[in-house]
Amino acid sequence: MRYFIVSVFIAILSFFRLPVKAAKKTMTKFGHTAIILKNYTDSLSYQVDTVARQFVDYAKTLIGTPYVWGSVNPKVGVDCSGFVNYVSHHFGISVPRTSAQFTHLGIDVKPEGAMPGDLILFTGSNAKKKVVGHMGIVTEEDPDGHVSFIHSSSGHKRGVHISELRGYYKTHLVKIIRIFPLAPSMVLG
Secondary structure, three states, X not given: OHHHHHHHHHHHHHHOOOOXXXXXXHHHHHOHHHHHHHHHHHHHHHHHHHHHHHHHHHHHOOOOOOEOOOXXXXXXXXXXXXXXXXXXHHOOOEOOOOHHXXXXXXXXXXXXXXXXXXXXXXXXXXXXXXOEEEXXXXXXXXXXXXXXXXXXXXXXXXXXXXXXXXXXXXXHEEEEEEOOOOOOOOEOX
């Protein structure tokens, strides 16, 4: 029974990608079982972060791809959601086609808690309307809390490139969502 309770606790922590240290403190109360589960937790956390990092690394291979509205084909160009869609499908993750359809997916994350692989959602050109109209993939959050993301934009840097969450993008931010960990072939939306 203790093993089951600790396993459920670890599954919950790993789902939210919470620090493993918090799990370790609780698990030490369970004795020998905790040592075995600690190794499992460390391994699971590493696997989730590895997949998220691979997701970002693959997205970066598309830098320079032109912007083409409504396209998911990087040989011609991609729009913002087409870009996220293409990268996700490369990893066997089925996601919605339009940015607005991502509004209620995943787990909401504060910008200071963003991690590589999280999806970042923005309003369209009208920041007052909190309807998602643009999106990208978080590439990193530095120690100072600055978030960078990769996206396909029709703006002045037209096409797939990396931007920082500041200025225009900060004022148009709707939210950041976490989609990892996911089992391959998991369908979202």
